[in-house]
Amino acid sequence: MAPLLLTAHDCVGHIxxxxxxxxxxxxxxxKSIEVGATPIVIxxxxxxxxxxxxxxxxxxxxxxxxxxxxxxDLTTLGRDEIDNVxxxxxxxxxxxELLSIRTHISTVCRRLRIPVNVLDAPNLSTFSLPSxxxxxxxxxxxxxxxxxxxxxxxxxxxxxxxxxxNFGSAVERLGTxxxxxxxxxxxxxxxxxxxxxxxxxxxxxxxxxxxxxQTAAKTRRIRWLSQIxxxxxxxxxxxxxxxxxxxxxxxxxISSQSSPTTHIDPPPLDISTLSLRARPTARxxxxxxxxxxxxxxxxxxxxxxxxxxxxxxxxxxxAPILDLIPRRTPLHIARKFxxxxxxxxxELLTLGLSALQEGETVxxxxxxxxxxxxxxxxxxxxxxxxxxxPVVLPGITSALSAPLFAKVxxxxxxxxxxxxICTGTGRKGKAPEPPEYGEGKTVVFLMALHRVGELxxxxxxxxxxxxxxxxPKETPCAVVERASCSDQRVIRSTLEFVVKAVENEGSRPPGxxxxxxxCEVLKxxxxxxxxxxxxxxxxxxxxxxxxxxxxxxxxxxxxxERENISAI
Numbered sequence: 299m300a301p302l303l304l305t306a307h308d309c310v311g312h313i314x315x316x317x318x319x320x321x322x323x324x325x326x327x328x329k330s331i332e333v334g335a336t337p338i339v340i341x342x343x344x345x346x347x348x349x350x351x352x353x354x355x356x357x358x359x360x361x362x363x364x365x366x367x368x369x370x371d372l373t374t375l376g377r378d379e380i381d382n383v384x385x386x387x388x389x390x391x392x393x394x395e396l397l398s399i400r401t402h403i404s405t406v407c408r409r410l411r412i413p414v415n416v417l418d419a420p421n422l423s424t425f426s427l428p429s430x431x432x433x434x435x436x437x438x439x440x441x442x443x444x445x446x447x448x449x450x451x452x453x454x455x456x457x458x459x460x461x462x463x464n465f466g467s468a469v470e471r472l473g474t475x476x477x478x479x480x481x482x483x484x485x486x487x488x489x490x491x492x493x494x495x496x497x498x499x500x501x502x503x504x505x506x507x508x509x510x511x512q513t514a515a516k517t518r519r520i521r522w523l524s525q526i527x528x529x530x531x532x533x534x535x536x537x538x539x540x541x542x543x544x545x546x547x548x549x550x551x552i553s554s555q556s557s558p559t560t561h562i563d564p565p566p567l568d569i570s571t572l573s574l575r576a577r578p579t580a581r582x583x584x585x586x587x588x589x590x591x592x593x594x595x596x597x598x599x600x601x602x603x604x605x606x607x608x609x610x611x612x613x614x615x616x617a618p619i620l621d622l623i624p625r626r627t628p629l630h631i632a633r634k635f636x637x638x639x640x641x642x643x644x645e646l647l648t649l650g651l652s653a654l655q656e657g658e659t660v661x662x663x664x665x666x667x668x669x670x671x672x673x674x675x676x677x678x679x680x681x682x683x684x685x686x687x688p689v690v691l692p693g694i695t696s697a698l699s700a701p702l703f704a705k706v707x708x709x710x711x712x713x714x715x716x717x718x719i720c721t722g723t724g725r726k727g728k729a730p731e732p733p734e735y736g737e738g739k740t741v742v743f744l745m746a747l748h749r750v751g752e753l754x755x756x757x758x759x760x761x762x763x764x765x766x767x768x769x770p771k772e773t774p775c776a777v778v779e780r781a782s783c784s785d786q787r788v789i790r791s792t793l794e795f796v797v798k799a800v801e802n803e804g805s806r807p808p809g810x811x812x813x814x815x816x817c818e819v820l821k822x823x824x825x826x827x828x829x830x831x832x833x834x835x836x837x838x839x840x841x842x843x844x845x846x847x848x849x850x851x852x853x854x855x856x857x858x859e860r861e862n863i864s865a866i
Contacts, residue, residue, distance in 0.1 A: 313375060313377055314327075315388070319339060319351060367403065389404070389415065407424070423444070426444055434469060463605065465532065471540070580655070582681050582689070583689045584677060586691065586693015596693065596694075605659065607628075608630075608649075608650075608660045609628070609630070670695045697719045697742045701740075704831075714819075717740050717741075718739060729752060740812065743810060747779075774792055774816075775793055780806055780808065789829070791829075
């Protein structure tokens, strides 16, 4: 197979015919709009249009011809200046049952010399759309010649990841330099030509100037620009500023007034200066990743994930968050397990310090908020003592957001006016002293489910000197696991049965325990010993607006009455 001829077309004002109304049709319309073309969709009135395509049709960005395709559409719906012939056709109809229609449209387009692209049919297409990376004037297109669009997208991402951030701005600046140099060359040449009619000649009039000298003088700057574009590291080119451009052009304007035989020094742009600008500065960032869903990341933390050069993550940071990390970025996940927590913590600190000493930007990525049982203050002090002052980015703490996703209001008038956040695991694994009972109190226990039996015993049957602090066995509680994620699970119970519920249903970390009457303000158990709720509906109706594609799953409740759990 001969390679394809890759070209870049100016499609402003063109008419693109899109046959079909599915998600691919929506993607083709979006691409046409991006390049300045006008898409026209042809689809049967009975066809179901993609939801995003409907929005564009209603907004007037896309015209919908509600009928089946006819051959005459190719020569009547186009621009007047080209006799109403459309500029390109996209066939998005799929399925073997429509193969004859797809083949027919391709044949007609070829006969009329109209570029045509047929979905998943390279043999019927006269062109394909590459996977494109766009950054201002910079565009990079990757194609596999119809052999795999997903692979092309993957390659495009990998190539784009190698570029310095915002490299399109550097391309724009270099283009400005090139245009201004070209204008200066032609302006000087024009002035020299006009000098032929001047009566008073310059002192250099009789000086011998060869044609090669004139050519060298006029092209010296443009050759210099070509050389730096060819040989300088991209990170150096990316660090060129508007001030650099002004200095170059000012220097060039002055030197351009010299005699063609006068030696012109290179513009005042030193690569060593740019190298110093481009050199990364060592930095440590402590950031919270929220309860689990990527939608709950702060913008600052999301940017830190994309720009860090080394990432050290807690073991419980969910996979959807880790999936945001660029593939080029080294990732180290804490190897914490019972009995190894301190050693794993020290390992991460050592890795972070080594990376900082090499000038890296280190992101210490934590679950929830770094200062809520995340050792944030300890790590801040540790790095600061070694000469690296951390930047701390807050995260949405699971202590407050997990109850929210479980429909548990931590405070509610007349029910709960106090919120207490506790840990179920103290230093070196020691169990801390639990809070005393309060009727209007909501208590959230983090890192406690692995010892929930011991915790419940300490609450309902405290030592003799704390008998007045005992919690009633009928106190409502809720176990919330993987809050805000598509596989979120909530177990609603009481202190009397929560241990059996956790033993029977198993563990799905990370999770926490919420305790207090607030657990039944919005949703109860219906008389069951415990109720299990699967899935997260906290983003219901907002999935498209927030860009969530994790599924979420429907909430399904299973009210399970266990009369005799011991046999199980």
